[in-house]
Amino acid sequence: MRRGYWSGVWREFRKNRLAVAGLGVVLALIAVAVLAPLLANNRPYCYVTEGKVYFPIFYDYQELRDKDLRKDEFRGFKIFPPVRYSYSEYDLNSIVTGPGRRHLLGTDEQGRDLLARMIHGSRVSIFIGFIAVSIYVAIGIFIGSIAGYYGGWIDIVISRFIEIVMCFPTFFLILTILALWGPSLLSVMVVIGITSWTGIARIVRGEFLKLRETDFVVASRAVGARDLWIILRHILPNALAPVLVSATFGIASTILIESSLSFLGFGVQPPTPSWGDILSQSRDFMDFAWWLTFIPGFAIFITITAYNLVGEGLQEAIDPKSPGR
């Protein structure tokens, strides 16, 4: 029965072309993030010379350390990644050069290849989105299901607690905590995770309140199933769809928060790139290096839009009242 439900959702989702396009962009971005070291790297995949075969990108060879294999002095058969630069190598002789043959998207103020940095920066954005959202979805489901399943005074206490947490301005709470803990990717993820779960908790609570009165739940309670079993096996799977929608929007807003934090200098530590960080570094050069602000800004825009389209598509697909049905 559940399989049927999800394939129905997929059928509905597929009808929405924009949402499918958004999903395509999201999947492409995930692929880029996962494959980043293989897409932009200053070492070749494979290097064959004097009868020996090396795979410098995958293994560390003592004799090839500190050697720039891109140079012509290293003869032999070489296969390089599409972008032949790593995200951290600098070249002070080509500072802030515009997009061109050597550097497809130009270079930044240290002569680092912007494309390589964008590719590696996508890892931070995607990674942070997924981890932070997983953290808060987990917290939200846990708290929301307890409140919704047990109801009564437990629900009252938890609901008031949720309202208290919602009162905190998240962004400033994040800034405060980062100032105390010191900025790092981990603390950004944890902080977003532990401050943004309230929306999910409310949705889950609502679904549980509705579902716990349904016949199949009453029936399984009647045959003596334990609470944990009922929550996990019977109610939760039926409450997940709206959570998924909310999580999709959540990833988008998390990416935006990370970019804002990086822009303010609270995000990743240099030289690790993230889109917000690239944007922040480039605002000094705004009037003569358009590519340094435009490209990361555009990337953020596209990513957020894609996630939001997917979220909206999902929302429509699971909505029984949507006009498509």
Add this chain to the structure above:
Amino acid sequence: MQPRPLLTIIFAAIAFLPAGCARLAPAKDPHTLYMHMGAEPGTLNPITATDAYSHSINLRIYETLVDREYDTLKIIPQLAERWEISPDHLTFRFYLKKGVRWSDGVEFTADDVVYSYERIKDPKVACAQLKVYYIDIRKCLKIDRYTVEFVYSRPYYLALVFCGGMPIVPKHIFDTGVDFNTHPNNRHPVGTGPFRFDSWSTGKNITLVANERYRGAKPEIRRVVYKFISEPSVALQMLKKGDLDVMGVREIEWVRQTNSRKFNEKFYKKKYFMSSFSYIGWNESRVFFQDRRVRLAMTHLINRKEILDKLLFGLGEIVTGPFYIFGDSYNRDLRPWPCDPARAKQLLKEAGWEDHDGDGILDRNGKKFSFTFTISSGSKFAERLTSILKEDFSKVGIEMDINRYEWAVFLDKIQSRDFDATSLGWSDPDFQDDPYQIWHSSQIEGGSNYIGFSNREADRIIETARQEFDPAKRVKMYRRFHAILHHEQPYTFLYTMPALAAVSRRFDNVKVHKRGMNFVEWKVRSTQ
């Protein structure tokens, strides 16, 4: 000396400025000067203020007993008419000018001087960095209404500069039983200088107007507005639009964004060197940097020339020591250590750092050479510098992480000596040279010698030089001291960067002195 964030301070806040509104404003009064200020001062009390911003405003409101001539740095009378120094260099008697009035009309007397001295000495008053310089004063006496005397417990060649340059606040305003640190007049100063306080609009600006009771020549500029704009690129746009008259510009703006003919028709570009330098400090209490050879190796690994040329557009000079590069104390026989990775490897090997286990990272006794470089998040230069260093160090097998913190947290980390390496700058606005505060081993705990530099000969030179009144002999000592620092490399000295300023051509007589610019002497050009 004042610590300052490397080269520029950009506070982590974005100013939302109403971009278009200034155009609607009525025609500007030509006698008003609009100054740019990168951040808002915390207080305008000259005794408790610590940041450079409040100093630059207080300089116009408050005066001291003596002043220094703008070009020769000679000590000249300001609130004191004349002074006498005892032959043992211990007693300083000042005869105050008569009839000087605070901007509220009350007369300035010896009581104000004694009161201010007592506040500096008062343990309840938060001014630690000022107290350091008055430890050696035994007492400050009121002889009569217009005479005060300072008695030192030991001679010090800068004694006159410090007792004569002591900040003086009006007793009748502050001595009201309210806590000095939070006194309401800290935001409403009353002074004797050429300008008096007018208004402070929090988050926006501070306005000063000409002090009608000022006894000296009246400045042509009648009103000064200090505008707080934390984002430098926004400030530059405002300057170009004419909403600012004066601002310090950054290197990249100097080279690439202020060269149009239009800009140069509207603004003077002034470039001058003050006594300041930037450096990388190696914490000597860390196992990596205890060894002089390792510190020297680090210096050899840094391509200071290329970084200066490419990141700072070659505007500054590489320095080898802490003194003013064009001053007498600076030892010109010393050449900056060159960038020489091979020599660095050799030195690291001598110190026992080698890649024994073949993992690509140097180690000694099983400990990896892996350290953290702590920087403040406001400094973009530090960020750029460290990401270059990380790349260069990794090539010889040194692992380096970069941690950036918000300015207050960062300063706290530095002062509690909780860092491996860091990059900062020092400035010595009055060209005093005395290295005691930064380099004497007594200043390691809780003082400014937070990297833990301790050298017996250096300590001795610092102490004897303080009591040496013959400038020629002192210069000799300081040059030797400079050579010790060059040898020991407690810091990797980086650069002294020029002050870069753009000033509107609405003004004439904009001169650059050794102490910098002084808008009190500027003339307003007759309206075109």
